[in-house]
Amino acid sequence: MTIQVFENEEQVALAGAALIAAELLQDPYTVLGLPTGSTPIGIYRELIRMFENGVISFAEASAFNLDEYIGLEPDHEQSYSYFLHSNFIDHVNFRAENIRLVQGIAVNANEECEQYEQEITDAGGIDLQLLGIGRNGHIGFNEPAAWFEKTTHVVDLAADTIAANSRFFANEDEVPRQAISMGIGTIMDAEKIVLAATGSSKAEAIRAMCKGRIDPACQASILQIHPNVTILLDPAAAALI
Ligand code: GLP
Numbered sequence: 534m535t536i537q538v539f540e541n542e543e544q545v546a547l548a549g550a551a552l553i554a555a556e557l558l559q560d561p562y563t564v565l566g567l568p569t570g571s572t573p574i575g576i577y578r579e580l581i582r583m584f585e586n587g588v589i590s591f592a593e594a595s596a597f598n599l600d601e602y603i604g605l606e607p608d609h610e611q612s613y614s615y616f617l618h619s620n621f622i623d624h625v626n627f628r629a630e631n632i633r634l635v636q637g638i639a640v641n642a643n644e645e646c647e648q649y650e651q652e653i654t655d656a657g658g659i660d661l662q663l664l665g666i667g668r669n670g671h672i673g674f675n676e677p678a679a680w681f682e683k684t685t686h687v688v689d690l691a692a693d694t695i696a697a698n699s700r701f702f703a704n705e706d707e708v709p710r711q712a713i714s715m716g717i718g719t720i721m722d723a724e725k726i727v728l729a730a731t732g733s734s735k736a737e738a739i740r741a742m743c744k745g746r747i748d749p750a751c752q753a754s755i756l757q758i759h760p761n762v763t764i765l766l767d768p769a770a771a772a773l774i
Contacts, residue, residue, distance in 0.1 A: 534757055536743060536764045538771045542731045545765045546575025549663065549729050552763060553580060554589045556661045556725070561593040566662035566715070567621070568599045568673070569613040572729050573665060577621035584625045595631035596622070597653055599664070599720075600673040602709040603637045603687065611701050612637065635685065635713050646685040646713055653685075653719060662723035666730050669693050670738040670751035674714035677750045683718035687711060717755055726762040728753070730770040739766060740773035 539545045553576070556563050567573075583589045598617055607614035614634045622632060633652055639645030653659060664672050669691060675682060676691040690698075690710055699705040720726065730739055741751035743764065748754055756762045 534743065534759070534762050534764060536766065536771075536774070538766045538768060540768070542575060542767050545729050545731055545767050546579050548765050549573070549576035549727055550579035550583065552725075552727050553661060553663065554583055557589045557591070557594060560660065561590065563594045563660045564656050564658065565594060565596045566599055566659040566664075566720070566723055567596050567617055568663055568665050569616045570665040572731060573663060574620055576663065576729065581621065581624045591625045591627045593631075594627065595656060596627060596633070597649075597656070597659065597715075598634045599662075600688075600712055600714040601635045601637040603642055603711040603713060604709050605637050607634070607636070607638070635715075637709075637713060642687050642711075642713060646687060649713075650685045650716075650719065653715075659719075659723035661725045661727065662720055664720070664726060664728040664753075666728060666735060666738050666742065666753050667694055668697055668734050668738055670741050670753045672717070672720060672728070672753045672756075674712040675717050675720075675752040677752065679749060681717040681749050681752065681755055682714075684716040685713060685719055686716055688714050717752060721755065721759055724761065726756060726759055727765065728756065728762065729765045731767040733769040733772065735770040736772045739764075739770050743774050 601613045605612035635649045674688045695708045742753040
């Protein structure tokens with residue numbers, strides 16, 4: 534686990550974008566795993582800027598998303614599909630057929646999970662998985678539990694996740710109670726992982742992830758045994774390590 538602490542949020546975003554750009558320059562056929570949340574927005578903004586300046590291209594790259602709420606149409610403003618399209622995908626040159634976003638409105642969610650996992654395998658796995666982290670240490674929507682879930686699966690969201698994510702909805706009642714998430718195994722199979730976190734609300738999760746025992750109570754703690762993980766932090770998120 535390589536931990537880098539930057540001066541501020543903007544520097545974290547530049548560093549995250551630089552790691553992704555380096556991957557794309559090395560391998561134009563890179564398979565990316567893309568998260569949502571407020572943390573990656575700056576990284577996406579910088580990647581768009583690099584694309585517009587001709588530094589990088591996504592023409593041969595492909596992407597899978599990390600998670601999605603169950604019950605939201607892809608064009609619902611709070612769906613992760615909508616988020617990724619409006620904050621990133623639609624501003625660069627991915628080919629539509631190279632984008633696979635897990636569907637939260639699939640008729641059979643469990644079948645969608647199995648098929649999604651298969652499609653990731655068929656694509657040769659994720660080359661670079663970008664991650665944020667929840668205040669409770671979740672990655673994707675892998676909530677604190679007694680075990681680590683291996684593959685893409687249906688999740689019952691934790692009460693603190695519903696509360697934390699309610700800031701994007703009119704009220705807490707509107708936050709979906711379930712989601713589909715890549716499993717911890719899916720994430721750990723990625724060749725490289727880049728996790729970004731900023732702000733004091735993430736400091737305890739970062740401490741548990743970097744310094745705590747590997748424990749499913751902090752799902753991100755398993756990243757300690759991934760062979761290629763880079764953690765990008767601002768001083769507030771790094772305050773307890
Ligand atoms: C959601 C997502 C996570 C994300 C987390 C933190 O719960 N499922 O993938 O890491 O929020 O979001 P933020 O970056 O807005 O703090």
